[in-house]
Amino acid sequence: MKRKVNLGVWWDKRARANARKYIASASWKTEENFDKSGFVDTRQVLADILVPKDCVALEIGVGIGRIARHMAKSVGELYGVDVSSEMVERARERLNGISNCQVRQNNGSDLSMFPDEKFDFVYSVYVFQHLPREVFRSYLKEIYRVLRPNGLLKFQIFERTTYLGLVPVFWLRNLRHLHLIFWHDPPDDDPWVARAYSRREVLESSQQFEVVKVNNPTGKEGDLWIVCRKPSRNTQLVDAPLVASSSSIE
Secondary structure, eight states, X not given: OOOOOOHHHHHHHHHHHHHHHHHOTTSOSSHHHHXXXXXXXXXXXXXXXXXXXXXXXXXXXXXXXXXXXXXXXGSSEEEEEESOHHHHHHHHHHTTTOXXXXXXXXXXXXXXXXXXXXXXXXXXXXXXXXXOHHHHHHHHHHHHHHEEEEEEEEEEEEBOOEETTTEXXXXXXXXXXXXXXXXXXXOTTOOSSOOOBOHHHHHHHXXXXXXXXXXXXXXXXXXXXXXXXXXXXXXXXXXXXXXOOGGGOO
């Protein structure tokens, strides 16, 4: 039987202990480095796509607003959701004064607070890999619902890769975190250790979308990024430009 965990409570505890560390484990020690990591990841989210300046965007897993603070400069309206009430409270403090940005708590598995076809652009960074697989797939269905026709989704997820072409990297991660059944995903009560996905799994999970691009642009181990578009109602995709200059954020 799968063990259940209240994701909101779990992330509330981490937010109170050290929010920056659990959001950006490589860049948390100073506020300057933490904020810079948000700027860098915002550039990566906007790379290779064209996001209209007046678009309505959604960030899933907003945390304390690390990316949102920078993304708000490049969109018309920005909404952020997070399962943790503690993260949401801190995000509101961090984003105070940014008039086109609002943050809400959700239940960690759907976007039921939003109506159909509300957003032009949805993105998520370092979030989906920490969720049980069925929750990740639930989010994809919900994103499809809330995206407008021809709207874009861009997300990052941990790719299933091998060490020296032999040993799956996620096995080593599981052992490092004392999950002795290392050849399986971490149990659902451990949201911290990343779930690993093959490219085929990602494509199968995203099949309702037109998958535009799948790549590892950073060169970091397992750092897979996916760009998808929701087809138009008449099923003929609009040939809209998808390439944007990195100067789209300041």
